Amino acid sequence: MDDNSKYKELFFEETEEYLQLLNDNMLRIEQNINDISSLEEMFRAAHTLKGMAATMGYKSMTDLTHRMESLLGLLKSGESFEENNIINLIFRCLDKLTEIVEDLRNDKDDTYVDDLIEELEQIINRDNQKKVTKKERELEEFILSDTDENVIKSAYEKGYNAFVIDISVDDGCLLKGPRAYLVINNLEKTGDVIYTHPDAQSLENGEYDKTFRLILLTKENIEEIRSKIENISEIENVEIVEIQPNYSSETNKDAKIEKSHNKKENNRAETKLTSSNNLNQSIRVDIQKLDSFMNLVSELVIYRTRLEDVSKRTDISDIDEPLSHVARITSELQDLVLKIRMQPVSVVFNRFPRMVRDLSKELNKKINLVIEGEETELDRTVVSELSEPLIHLIRNAADHGIEAVDKRKALKKPEEGIIKLNAYQEGNRVIIVVSDDGGGINIEAIKETAKKRGISTENLTDEDLLQLIFDQGFSTAKEITDVSGRGVGMDVVKQKISSLGGSIEVISEINKGTSFIIKLPLTLSIIQALLVKIGGETFAIPLGIIEKVIKIEEKDILESQLSELYMYREKAVPVVRVNQKLGLNESKENEHLILTLLGDQYYGLVVDELIGQQEIVIKKLNGILGKMKEYLGATILGNGEITLILDVGSICMR
Amino acid sequence: MAKRVLVVDDAIFMRMKLKDILEKNGFEVVAEAQNGVEAIEKYKAEKPDLVTMDITMPEMDGITALKEIKKIDSNAKVIMCSAMGQQSMVMEAIQSGAIDFIVKPFDVDRVSQSLSKI
Secondary structure, three states: OOOOHHHHHHHHHHHHHHHHHHHHHHHHHHHOOOOHHHHHHHHHHHHHHHHHHHHHOOHHHHHHHHHHHHHHHHHHOOOOOOHHHHHHHHHHHHHHHHHHHHHHHOOOOOOOOHHHHHHHHHHHHHHHHHHHHHHHHHHHHHHHOOOOHHHHHHHHHOOOEEEEEEEEEOOOOOOHHHHHHHHHHHHHOOEEEEEEEOOHHHHHOOOOOOEEEEEEEEOOOHHHHHHHHHOOOOEEEEEEEEOOOOOOOOHHHHHHHHHHHHHHHHHHHHHHHHOOOOOOOOOOOOHHHHHHHHHHHHHHHHHHHHHHHHHHHHOOHHHHHHHHHHHHHHHHHHHHHHHHHEEEOHHHHOOHHHHHHHHHHHHOOOEEEEEEOOOOEEEHHHHHHHHHHHHHHHHHHHHHHOOOHHHHHHOOOOOOEEEEEEEEEEOOEEEEEEEEOOOOOOHHHHHHHHHHOOOOOOOOOHHHHHHHHHOOOOOOOOOOOOOOOOOOOHHHHHHHHHHOOOEEEEEEEOOOEEEEEEEEEOOOOEEEEEEEEEOOEEEEEEHHHEEEEEEOOHHHOEEOOOOEEEEEOOEEEEEEEHHHHHOOOOOOOOOEEEEEEEOOEEEEEEEOEEEEEEEEEOEOOOHHHHOOOOEEEEEEOOOOOEEEEEOHHHHHHO | OOOEEEEEOOOHHHHHHHHHHHHHOOOEEEEEEOOHHHHHHHHHHHOOOEEEEEOOOOOOOHHHHHHHHHHHOOOOOEEEEEOOOOHHHHHHHHHOOOOEEEEOOOOHHHHHHHHHOO
16 A cells, blocks of 8 residues: 555645535535526546545545435436435534544544445436436447448458557556557557447447457558557566457447537536636645744844834934835735735634525524625634634524524514624724623523522623623523534634634523624734823724824813713714823823724724834733733833833723 | 756646656646636646647646647647546547547556657
8 A cells, every 4th residue: 555644735735625616516506406507516526535445444434425426416417316314314424424534534434334335326226217218229239330342352452460459458447448558449440340249239338257359450550550459558468369350340339429528518618617727726724834934024024113113313324225125024024924824704604604504494493594704814813713612602693692482483583593693893892792682691590590500690781691601601591402502602703713812702682682792803923003191101003993092181171070072073082091001100201092992882092192103013921911801911122121012902991 | 957847637646646757757747727718728838849648637627738739730749638438539639630549547568668769
């Protein structure tokens, strides 16, 4: 056996893409059974998978995909079936394939597929039987036209040689039909094949044991013919005997075959037009290489800013020009590496239609999944970590959120529940909202559970109470179903989101529905920031969330009873004194107001001095510092100074 | 001199595998293409001594690509890569001038043997 292990990763990666493709197309076909282009695509994908699996030597996967391909081929050719059965069967096959792939990853190639294969075979064979009878009739017709010695005689008189050739193919020859056809085709270039045994049709179908016989009329000699045949692969043995005229002919047969082939050609031309699918032209890169590329670029940025700093301080004008080029190139490099790392969230979202379909069948509810903004891009690491929490939220929405059909009817809601998945970019964050129009979260149930767990709920608002669902082991589900409610819950979701540098909130209204709002950083490493001085210290504020910077004076800030306000475009904007929030000195000199938009609410941050705009590399804070919510992280400036990056969101909200 | 080969297949996996076999047999893979359209472009650019051509591919299938390549260069040597169950297509390819075909799953010995005859 040759070693395939080095292809394994590639194999799995590509297999997953094809499985996704199959799933997507199957969902389309479920909507419209006549969607031929989707069928074509599935057929191709199944075919490719089969080839890949066989090459890797994965038996169960090869067997299963082979049958699937046959079935899809039948569907494609317009055979009619009981739709629902077939669709469910194919879906089950896809699930099985996923399972097989999972097993294979763990080096197990013994996934049980016999039951599925049997089911598939039953359907495929039912149809094949029909075809065979048709073929037999054709064979009979051919046998009728036989023997014509005169052809050989007259050819012989014209100087042709007549050879009887017995050709044996290799034992392991896989496509015997085409192999024989290739032989005959090559021989016909040298003369006429006037007889074959078995007949040409059977040869093409590979209906011969190992050896077939033919008679060739040619002007070439035995050795020339022998080498022509032996140059074809998978030929084990050739025996050639020269004969005197005494035999038979069937030349018109070949003409017939040719005709039928031309017909096929036309068909192909038509299908080709319908199946134009843009495969992206791309290469694959190991993510670790990308990571280290990213790291190197970040380091480069740090030293660039340091160089800029040095050049400013020492005033060497010669260095300015090359430095500005370096600056431009590093920022282009940075943009590039960030873009390379970006992936659309559709990578994760794609699997949800299938999941929701299965959930709705399982739970016997009508659920429509609406996906918006799937083209929104996020850093690859964020995207790949997203699927687990999102699956959890969607399962919850389907299981606990959306009510059973009867209940929805009673509440005068549409029978079909909606789960909406929406992604969009906001500043340097990406927001993902998972919402449903189901029953909402029962605040009373939360209160009860809280009491049981010894949490005082007296002074908590409803909103505060809702956030309790993110606490460990806080499941209010009365009945534990297969789908969700097994105790591991929202706390895991929250943990995951936080570890990605994001946050999650919940909004819920009884009988109206629940929304989970996930906010994620666009990228984890390099951002544009505004450097400011507050109370004598330097801080960085991510540029992405800044709407506007306004020079203000103390008298511009209005005081209301509870808070300070600033009038911006005739709207009152709450003023946040950052120095107070961070416990720093007040300066009240040279004040600027930084307007930021968080959600749909403006906030004005009071800072002292503006230093300038700069690219900074976010380094995460560890340990105790990492728990301080006011800061996103820290960065090293050009002069080597360490500066904290403000988390404007959490500063304004508290 | 090593024969220069263009490998055409829509699956990267298959291309890698085939490339490996080819290189072990002393061929030089000069280009790869993932569909028929690319195959034609690369054929024009590289003028390889040999092409291995998958049949089922998006954009343009291998048989159409074979025909187009034959139009450009009637002496082009194209080996089809097919899977079980594609008899009729293989035959069509032979008719259109493919010099041989190999069957997936690729068996190293078998492929080497076909290659040795070219």
